Amino acid sequence: MGLQVNNLKAGYAGHVVIDDLSFSVPNGQIVALVGLNGAGKSTTLKQVIGQGRLLGGSISLDGRDLTSQPFEYKQLLAYIPEQPILYDELTLAEHLHLMLEAHGQDDKTHWSRVEELLSMFRLNGKEHWLPIHFSKGMKQKVMLVAAFAVDSQLLVIDEPFLGLDVLAQKQLIALMKEKAQNGTAVLLTTHLLDQAKQYVDSFLLLEEGRVSFAGSAEELAQSKNKTNDSLDDLFS
Known part of the structure; x- marks a missing residue:
């Protein structure tokens, strides 16, 4: 089953950042949430790990609902923040x-x-x-x-490579792949798209608080009239 996000609405200080956001991260898959700064990636991750106030919609992990079963939900979750x-x-x-x-x-x-x-x-x-x-x-x-x-059944990673040396980056990629092979759903954010296409199964492009694209690296490049060799230039 994995992670299911349905019609999510969230924000802060009365400002709605994400609205009617829906996506899934199946067990055994590595999914990258990408987009420009301010697109709503961090807000989405905060909701997924249970640190934000849900304004609408639902989030569940292997059938455990975050709102009604917060303890059971969070026990299935591991999280690596952008800043330690x-x-x-x-x-x-x-x-x-x-x-x-x-x-x-x-x-x-x-x-x-x-x-x-x-x-x-x-x-x-x-x-x-x-x-x-x-x-x-x-x-x-x-x-x-x-x-x-x-x-864990879900591993959430926010910008995983910041501060890591080259060897540690390679080890992290190997560990993520191992987790996915063992059935864990992996959700991450990253701006290093060319690197991500080497290990990510699917990309979710977030624009103005909604998923505007979901698919492979090649399909993502085509959606922006780019080649698969230039994902880091996706927003240029």
Whole structure:
């Protein structure tokens, strides 16, 4: 089933940003929400992760409705924000235990996965470090480890490559593909369209708060009279 967004209406301070927005992210698919600044991408993601006030419509994940079943919905969700969110007083290990415990998955099996991810992102040996000792890129890697250690039905990622080195970017793409292959629905935002076409199954183009296009990279390019080799020039 995956993520279902139906006739969504949302905004802030009395201003409607997205109106009558509908789309789906099937299980096992990687879907990129793209568009110019102000198109409503961040507002949409906030609604999907349950941090915004719904003005209309519905959001569900594998049959769990966000409004009527918020706890059940959010337990199926993992989220990687654009800017890392860490607690100054918690060590790296404490952050990861907290994330696993919030999903009811703080056990030896999942901690073994954590150790694999820490090694992958070169954070092993730093389990007792506090966030003050991490660079921005390292903080972003902490968020990646936390999200990918959890067994989730939906993974939401906001601009995933900001602050990451080239190796970490490649590792992130491999992890997203692995998640999708295991049946997780993946929703992300990105401005790096040429890179995204290498791993994204479908693009959703958001314009003025509504989906104006849904389809493959090639179909997206054709819709804007571009070639598939120039997606980064889509809005020029």
